[in-house]
Amino acid sequence: xxxxxxxxxxxxxxxxxxxxxxxxxxxxxxxxxxxxxxxxxxxxxxxxxxxxxxxxxxxxxxxxxxxxxxxxxxxxxxxxxxxxxxxxxxxxxxxxxxxxxxxxxxxxxxxxxxxxxxxxxxxxx
Numbered sequence: 001x002x003x004x005x006x007x008x009x010x011x012x013x014x015x016x017x018x019x020x021x022x023x024x025x026x027x028x029x030x031x032x033x034x035x036x037x038x039x040x041x042x043x044x045x046x047x048x049x050x051x052x053x054x055x056x057x058x059x060x061x062x063x064x065x066x067x068x069x070x071x072x073x074x075x076x077x078x079x080x081x082x083x084x085x086x087x088x089x090x091x092x093x094x095x096x097x098x099x100x101x102x103x104x105x106x107x108x109x110x111x112x113x114x115x116x117x118x119x120x121x122x123x124x125x
Contacts, residue, residue, distance in 0.1 A: 072106030
């Protein structure tokens with residue numbers, strides 16, 4: 001990043017950018033898909049968003065940090081909660097999302113589908 005790391009805008013957005021797995025760049029390096037952030041009319045920083053498939057890994061890592069342990073070590077209820085949260089965040093629309101989540105939770109794809117079906121069945125009642 002070529003911009004000063006101590007700029008108030010950079011300080012404010014850095015935790016969000018890190019949580020998303022995005023990258024901060026100088027505004028002069030921005031490509032058409034990047035988001036350029038301005039402060040008082042001046043371009044300060046550009047944010048390069050990760051590919052959706054990369055975001056899933058960052059989301060899973062954040063969930064492990066929140067739970068304080070590997071997701072595979074969670075009990076069944078906690079794993080079901082994780083699946084609900086991931087479904088709400090669109091994790092299963094990503095190619096190989098079910099397989100990636102199943103691996104992180106230490107369960108089979110079939111189990112993930114069961115969790116999803118159970119949750120969707122409960123919504124229909």
